[in-house]
Each structure stands twice: as structure tokens, then as C-alpha cells.
Amino acid sequence: MTKIKKFISRYEEVIGYLVFGGLTTVVNIVVFYLFDSIFGAHYLVANAIAIIVSILFAFFTNKKYVFKSETPTFQMWLKEFSLFVSFRLLSAVFDMGSMWLLVDGLDIDANLAKIITQFIVVALNYVFSKFFIFKQGK
Template sequence: MMKWLKDQYTKYNEVISYLFFGVLATIVNIGIFYFFDTLLNTPYLIANGLSIIGAILFAFFTNKKYVFKSNTTSKEESFREFILFVGFRLASGVFDMLSMYILVSLLTVDTNISKILTQFIVVVVNYVFSKVFIFKQEEGEHD
């Protein structure tokens, strides 16, 4: 049983790591949103934009180091990863902003509930972007 568990962990390490750090990035995202929206009474779309920026920065460093284990050696390659990561995350951020607008302004769903709902889809979209386009690994490069 222990060998099977270890084999499964090894086989799905990247997905498990992504989910773990994805949950943390989601907590950062929702926490920043709650701070600005609820505690400081910032307009919800501004609070959402700030939370997206905070989550993008947190997610870039954790995804690069712990999830996809990118070992870029040059500043140029690291910068390329950062630009691609931010670009794709901003694309999912547009979905996040649009979803928030529809849920809050058009459907009158609570801002914090709306934020949580949008995060489920955003996490999946961001994994695909990161895996396929940003932290691509050559064949045989996995740990």
C-alpha cells in the first residue's frame, strides 16, 4: 500500500503540487480581495484587479520553483517565462473581471461569493496555460 501511494505521488507530483500552490494562490487572491473590498470598502473591480496582481506574483514564483521546477539559467529565459506567465494570467484575469461584473452587477451576487465562484474555473485555465505554454519541459526533463 505504501509503495502504491508513493508511486501515485511520484506519478502525479506536478498536479498535486499545482493544486496545493493553486489553493494557496487562491487564498492569496481571495484574501487580498476581501481586504480591499470588504475591509477597506474599495470598489469591487479595483479590489479584484489588485487581488489578481497579488495572486499572479505569488503564483509565478511558486509555480516556477515548486510546481514545474523550471531551472532556467539565463535572465532572458526567466524574463520570457515571467512575461508569458503574466500575459496568460492576465488573459484569465479578463475572464475573472468579466465574471465578477456579470455576477455582481448584473446578477447581484455577493462580491465575496462571486470571487470564490470565479476561482474554480480560473485555476483550471491557469494550469493548462502554465503546463502547455509557459513552463514547457523537453522530453526526459521531468524529475
């Protein structure tokens, strides 16, 4: 049991990111599916909506539970939020481009393309969050 506690303690941040990154991915895929398959929106519009919703979900969960970032002033919070959104928009460009390539270029089903794309997006977002956004006190 002690080995498990040490492991969890040592990799708490990575484990937290995997959990909340996984949940963010689920939010992204579910919102995409709803707008694409249920509401009939164009897949790129559905993707943009899914990205916006998942960015907001990810910011609050990463800030509070993964990186445990404290921002004592609104100005610091706004800077952190702006950085987060800016970097997530970088990964959103990849997300949108890969969706277009997979769906229009390779004729892959939009829902399958969304799942494929998310594997790389999660890794990009971890690097951005860890090294550029939630870094104070480290």
C-alpha cells in the same frame, strides 16, 4: 505505502499545482476580501489588486515548486515571466468579466462571486502554465 508513493510520484506535478493553486486562490480571495470588505475599495479595483498579487505569488511558486523550471539566464527568466503574466492576464479578463456579470448582472455578493470565479480560473491557469509557459525540457 508503495502504492501511495507511486501515486504521488506519478501525479506530483498535478498535486503540486493543486496545493500551490489552492494557496494562490487563498491569496487572491484574502487580498480581495481585505480591499473590498475591510478597506472599502470598489469590488473591481479590489479584484484587480488581488489578481496582481496572486499572479506574482503564483509565478514564483509554480516556477520553483510545481513545474521546477530552471532558467539559466535573465533573458530566459524574463521571457518565462512575460509569458506567465500574459496568459494570466487572459484569465484575469475572464475573472473581471465574470465578477462584473455575477455582482452587477446577477446581484451576487462580491465575496461569493470571487469564490465562484476562482474555480474556473484555477483550471484555465493550469492549462496555460502546463502547456505554454513552463514547458522546457519536456
